[in-house]
Amino acid sequence: MIxxxxxxxxxxxxxxxxxxxxxLAAEKRAIKTVSLFHTTDLHGHxxxxxxxxxxxxxxxxxxxxxxxxxWRKDCPDxxxxxxxxxxxxxxxxxxxKGSVMIDCFNKMNYDGWVLGNxxxxxxxxxxxxxxxxxxMPVVTGNVTVEGxxxxxIEGSGFSRLAPWLIxxxxxxxxxxxxxxxxxxxxxxxxxxxxxxxxxxPITTLRQSVIELQxxxxxxxxxLGHMGWRRSDDYANPIQEMLKKVxxxxxxxxxxxxxxxxxxxxxxxxxxxxxxFGINCGRVDLSFDLESRKLxxxxxxxVLMDDRIPLDPLIIESTKNVVQNAEKRRNTIVxxxxxxxxGRRKNNAFWKLICESFLETAKKESLPADxxxxxxxxxxxxxxxxxxxxDVWKWLPYENxxxxxTLTGEQIQVILAEEKTxxxxxxxxxxxxxxxxxxxxSYRILFNSYDSQSGGRKMMKLREILKEPGAKVKLLKKxxxxxxxxxxxxxxxxx
Numbered sequence: 001m002i003x004x005x006x007x008x009x010x011x012x013x014x015x016x017x018x019x020x021x022x023x024l025a026a027e028k029r030a031i032k033t034v035s036l037f038h039t040t041d042l043h044g045h046x047x048x049x050x051x052x053x054x055x056x057x058x059x060x061x062x063x064x065x066x067x068x069x070x071w072r073k074d075c076p077d078x079x080x081x082x083x084x085x086x087x088x089x090x091x092x093x094x095x096x097k098g099s100v101m102i103d104c105f106n107k108m109n110y111d112g113w114v115l116g117n118x119x120x121x122x123x124x125x126x127x128x129x130x131x132x133x134x135x136m137p138v139v140t141g142n143v144t145v146e147g148x149x150x151x152x153i154e155g156s157g158f159s160r161l162a163p164w165l166i167x168x169x170x171x172x173x174x175x176x177x178x179x180x181x182x183x184x185x186x187x188x189x190x191x192x193x194x195x196x197x198x199x200x201p202i203t204t205l206r207q208s209v210i211e212l213q214x215x216x217x218x219x220x221x222x223l224g225h226m227g228w229r230r231s232d233d234y235a236n237p238i239q240e241m242l243k244k245v246x247x248x249x250x251x252x253x254x255x256x257x258x259x260x261x262x263x264x265x266x267x268x269x270x271x272x273x274x275x276f277g278i279n280c281g282r283v284d285l286s287f288d289l290e291s292r293k294l295x296x297x298x299x300x301x302v303l304m305d306d307r308i309p310l311d312p313l314i315i316e317s318t319k320n321v322v323q324n325a326e327k328r329r330n331t332i333v334x335x336x337x338x339x340x341x342g343r344r345k346n347n348a349f350w351k352l353i354c355e356s357f358l359e360t361a362k363k364e365s366l367p368a369d370x371x372x373x374x375x376x377x378x379x380x381x382x383x384x385x386x387x388x389x390d391v392w393k394w395l396p397y398e399n400x401x402x403x404x405t406l407t408g409e410q411i412q413v414i415l416a417e418e419k420t421x422x423x424x425x426x427x428x429x430x431x432x433x434x435x436x437x438x439x440x441s442y443r444i445l446f447n448s449y450d451s452q453s454g455g456r457k458m459m460k461l462r463e464i465l466k467e468p469g470a471k472v473k474l475l476k477k478x479x480x481x482x483x484x485x486x487x488x489x490x491x492x493x494x
Contacts, residue, residue, distance in 0.1 A: 029290050034169045035075040036221065036283040037068050040083035040254035041275040043118065044093025044101060046318050047310070049276050052257075059278035061101070062318075063304040065108055065311035067280045075284075077170040080108065081139075083254035084116025084180065084225035087130070088398060089276075091325040091388070092318070097122060098130050100321045104314055106135040111167060114178040115140040116225045116254065117187060121398040124194040128157040137162045139178030139223060142204035144197040164208045166215060172287050175212035177205055179224045181255050183235030186453045186462075189400065191474045201226065202241045209247045219249045219285055219294050227256025228263070228272050234456055242266045249294055250283060262299040271299035279303055329389035333487045336386055336494040342378040342394075345425045349394070350375050352493060354429035356486030357401055357445045357479065364475050366403045368443040370430035372414065372450070377425075383494065391484050399447035401475035401482060402465075409438040410464050417460045424457070426450070447479050 042061055050056040072078055082105065087098030098119075105113060115138060119127050131138045141163030145153045150161040164177045179201045184193070205222065212220055226236040236256055242248060243266045251270040253260075259274035261281075273281030279301040286296035302308075342349040354371040361368045378394050406414075411428065418426050431442060446465075449455070451472070453462040465472050477485075487493060 029288065031286045031295060032170050032172065032289055033075070033077065033284050033286045033296075034172060034174065035071060035078040036250075036252070036285065037071055037078060037080045038083060038223075038252050038271075038273055038281040038283070039064050039081075039277060040225075040252075040273050040281075041085045041116070041257055042082070042087075042101065042277050043085055043089025043275065044087045044098075045090055045276040046092055046100070046104070046314065046322060048304075049278075051276075051278060057306055059274075059276040059304050060310075061104055061277050062310040062314040063308040064277045064280040065104075065314045066308050067302060067304065068108065069311065071282060079111045079167055079169060079174070081111055081176070081223055081252070082113035083223055083252055083273075084114040085118045085254065086113060086116065088118040088121045089396070091328050091392065092321050094398070095325055095328065096321050097126050099133055100318055102130050102133045104318065106133075107313060107317055110136050112137045112139045112162075112165060112176065112178070112223070114138070114223045114225050114254070115143065115180045117181055117184045120184060120188045120192055120196070123192045124196050127196075131160055132157040134160075137165050139163070139165055139176055140180050141177055141208050142179050142182070142199040142201045144199060146195045147197070149199070163204070164212060166212070166217060172219070172292070173215070173217045174285070175215065175217035175220045177208040177212070177220070177222050179205060179222065179226065181226045181235045182237070183455070186234070186456050187449055189402070189448045189452060189474060192400070192448070201237065202244055205241060205245045205248075209245055213247060218287060218292055220247055221250045221252065222248055223252050225254045227253040228258045228260045228270070229256060238270070239265055242268045242270075250285065250297060250299075252281070252283070259301055261301045269297040269299055271301070273301045277304055329387065329392070331388045333386050333388055333391060333484055334491045334493060336381055336383050337492050338383055338494045340381040340494045342375055342380050345427050347375065347425075348494070349378055349381060350425070350427065351429065352486075353395070353479070353483050356483040358430060359486055360401060360477050360482035361403060361445055361475060364477070366443075366473060366475060368403060368430075368445045370428055370442060371445045372426060372428050373445075373447060374424060374426040374450075381494070386487070388484060391480060391487070395480040395483060397449065397479075399449050399479045401477060401479060402446045402448055402451040403443065403473045403475060404446065404451070404465055404470045405441050405443055406464065406470060407438065408436040408440050408442060411436060411442060411444065412438070414458070414461050414464065417458055421454070421457045426454075448474070 048060045087093035087101040253272040257275035260272040283299040341347045
């Protein structure tokens with residue numbers, strides 16, 4: 001009995017000592033989690049808005065700000081980024097030339113943001129102002145200004161562009177690479193880009209990863225204004241990119257306006273948080289404290305519906321801009337006296353917008369013979385009093401009017417190309433097709449997006465307008481403002 005008791009006491013003593021030893025070992029092998037919060041494709045939306053499916057009272061930066069503050073309270077080790085297309089898309093963004101959104105980022109202490117393609121809709125000067133106004137880094141590596149790459153640009157606000165950055169959080173170094181879609185040259189006019197170029201994102205990413213690895217970072221995150229697609233396209237080559245460039249732990253995307261909380265490609269965790277702030281995104285990266293290896297990755301998004309109150313700081317700081325925008329939004333333009341068809345080619349709404357463009361060109365002493373344009377799937381316009389806000393719904397993009405001189409033969413080439421574009425309702429207005437003479441010159445108006453290829457759908461048009469004989473000129477007014485002026489002058493249409 002004595003020997004058994006001694007054996008029991010010895011075992012008990014060892015057992016009692018074990019928790020202390022185990023707790024030390026467990027503490028040594030504990031993990032540290034760093035949280036990354038992200039927004040994307042806000043497009044100037046401060047207040048709640050609606051989805052493309054007309055579900056209302058969702059999204060907006062003011063709701064995202066509330067969610068981010070909650071997460072910050074629970075997660076002391078965190079970072080916050082935006083993935084681009086920050087300010088274009090609302091009257092608030094348009095009238096402040098984007099400054100209201102950058103000021104919100106400054107107040108929310110974002111750690112960085114990425115240039116999106118719509119940042120360039122109002123020209124390079126506006127982009128430079130936004131970069132200068134930003135208190136945080138603008139991380140976009142695959143760009144050049146007058147031939148100089150991000151990080152090597154001097155003599156302008158773009159000297160503040162960073163190809164990548166390293167943030168140290170709780171002793172862990174995380175490298176971030178920023179990339180923008182390579183589709184920009186197929187959408188934006190050279191007159192707006194003014195020497196701004198976009199490089200191959202795969203080549204840029206490969207070089208940035210090498211540089212970050214030389215800095216002994218513990219994880220590499222790509223912030224890419226390129227988004228989820230079932231298969232890659234020219235503007236969103238992320239599958240090819242993640243396959244060809246090893247060493248990436250996380251990809252946070254944007255641009256394609258998808259809510260994709262979590263998916264994997266080539267072993268990389270990918271996530272994307274919708275558009276207009278309708279979802280806010282979060283990723284948790286967990287590191288082993290002993291080995292310093294990244295051992296766990298989790299990503300999800302949260303719907304910004306009426307469960308999330310509006311952040312009072314954002315509401316108060318944007319109050320004047322929002323009020324002025326609302327006043328402009330509610331400004332009456334005129335009256336539609338009878339339903340205006342907006343369906344199928346050559347519809348009544350298409351005729352009205354083409355007429356408005358011709359009148360605007362005449363006012364700017366650049367008269368035209370015809371207009372090549374579509375309607376963006378506007379649909380029918382019902383009778384009644386209409387406001388500036390209504391016109392924003394009909395013409396949602398900041399397209400500029402482009403004046404070009406073409407031969408009849410070139411016009412026929414463009415019209416033939418248009419027939420190959422699926423779901424296009426573009427057509428030529430103002431010129432009788434049967435009377436077009438191949439050798440005769442015609443003055444034609446386009447919008448800036450179509451003139452650059454309409455998203456690589458009309459590459460022949462793009463090449464024709466590059467020819468010196470086209471004598472391309474950019475009008476001072478965008479398509480929406482041209483239509484607002486036309487409607488307001490007449491007071492009644494339809």
